[in-house]
Amino acid sequence: MVFPIAGGNESKGYDVENSLRLNASDSPQLSKDMSGYGNATNTKKFTTSFWLKLGNVPQTSYGGIIDVGGDHTISLVSDNTFYFFENGGSDLYWRPTRVFRDPSAWYNIIIIADSTLSTQTDRVKIYVNGVRETSFHNNSGPSQNHDFAFNTVNTRYVGRKQGTSSSLDGYLTEIHHIDGQAKAHTDFGEFDDNGVWIPIKYEGTYGDTGYYLEFKQTGTSQNSSGIGADTSGEDNHFAVSNLAATDITEDTCTNNFATFNPLIRGAYTLSEGNCKITGGSSETIDNSGVATISMDSGKFYCEMKPTDVGGNPLFGIIEIDGWNQGSNSLAFNGYFYKKTGQKIPYAGSGGSNADYGSAISANDIVSLLYDADNGTLSFYLNGSSQGDAFTSIDTSKTWTFITWDNTTTGRSIIEANFGNPAFAVSSGNTDGKYGNFEYAPPSGYYALCTKRLAEFG
Numbered sequence: 001m002v003f004p005i006a007g008g009n010e011s012k013g014y015d016v017e018n019s020l021r022l023n024a025s026d027s028p029q030l031s032k033d034m035s036g037y038g039n040a041t042n043t044k045k046f047t048t049s050f051w052l053k054l055g056n057v058p059q060t061s062y063g064g065i066i067d068v069g070g071d072h073t074i075s076l077v078s079d080n081t082f083y084f085f086e087n088g089g090s091d092l093y094w095r096p097t098r099v100f101r102d103p104s105a106w107y108n109i110i111i112i113a114d115s116t117l118s119t120q121t122d123r124v125k126i127y128v129n130g131v132r133e134t135s136f137h138n139n140s141g142p143s144q145n146h147d148f149a150f151n152t153v154n155t156r157y158v159g160r161k162q163g164t165s166s167s168l169d170g171y172l173t174e175i176h177h178i179d180g181q182a183k184a185h186t187d188f189g190e191f192d193d194n195g196v197w198i199p200i201k202y203e204g205t206y207g208d209t210g211y212y213l214e215f216k217q218t219g220t221s222q223n224s225s226g227i228g229a230d231t232s233g234e235d236n237h238f239a240v241s242n243l244a245a246t247d248i249t250e251d252t253c254t255n256n257f258a259t260f261n262p263l264i265r266g267a268y269t270l271s272e273g274n275c276k277i278t279g280g281s282s283e284t285i286d287n288s289g290v291a292t293i294s295m296d297s298g299k300f301y302c303e304m305k306p307t308d309v310g311g312n313p314l315f316g317i318i319e320i321d322g323w324n325q326g327s328n329s330l331a332f333n334g335y336f337y338k339k340t341g342q343k344i345p346y347a348g349s350g351g352s353n354a355d356y357g358s359a360i361s362a363n364d365i366v367s368l369l370y371d372a373d374n375g376t377l378s379f380y381l382n383g384s385s386q387g388d389a390f391t392s393i394d395t396s397k398t399w400t401f402i403t404w405d406n407t408t409t410g411r412s413i414i415e416a417n418f419g420n421p422a423f424a425v426s427s428g429n430t431d432g433k434y435g436n437f438e439y440a441p442p443s444g445y446y447a448l449c450t451k452r453l454a455e456f457g
Contacts, residue, residue, distance in 0.1 A: 041180030055169035064161030179207030279411035357386030419447030
């Protein structure tokens, strides 16, 4: 099992501050009726660029990303691919063979359309992370001078395929739609010194039905203070449905935060952008919320809020090296703070409980502090230190945060906050610069995100 550090840790001065988290089961969407324009600027040309981070892998059905009127859509498919589809008399369909199944990474997808070009295969170009797609399951049309229905004045939807329950599960940011122009992919990104594709500031215009969604606001009104605020200068603000202020996060393509890893399959359900876990019916370690980013140096902080402690939840760290994930085995190494207030070092197949701190109740907030340089793990409960729980953890090993139910009777529900909370916080503390925490991380401890890993990890 790989626990990568992914998603842009060098921004070259351009930082994306916010993203929109979409929980598919809520049927979230943004929508904007463009009919007031009469016509788009030019239906033969458009450019769409956005950044995407996956929630559920694969998407449960179709994960609608951007949709125009229900029949013209950019969506993820349950086989881990994505497609651009138009149903305008004769179906036009582009589905690259590339798969999207890394929940720890951000992907940039750019579609550049210009039907006036003489070469048919150049009339729709698709780029993923700066590289043009050349291998397709489907790649049809269009005819020269085709009018793209995707760039009409129909109502635009973001995050959901209109007329269906097919919502995206994951995160979106830096959504540009350019009406009437076929821009270059290098207008939106560049390769950094490590060969990683990163966003840059777009300096061009947008056209009448164009828009730019960067999710800097948290309101639910269809205006410049809303979640769907258009900052392109065109004032094409989107209406907000089934989204709240907690769905605006700092998890972006220039500062990637940890979430729970959906590739660790077990009898559980992940939601809220993989920051909430509802336990299943098995006590195997695969039935657990394990962070997507691991720690082998530095000091890191996270918060976990059990909204239901019907099971026997534990909070702590697990050793990644040598763990046979997917084996349904309880053979692993870890260190935990239990619901009962006890602590337990778990080595190989079990361990011995010892008295430690206060018992954990529903809606308490457990803070986890791991010092990977000195091998110490401590916990806070509702902002009060419970003291060092473990002081001789092997620092030659790589560890990551975990929550786990080790009982077959009763299930717990845990909401995580690695700096990108699934729950509303009342105080809004940072680690000094990044994150949004209920309690201030102690000095020297940081959010588990790529910016902090680059500095201290």
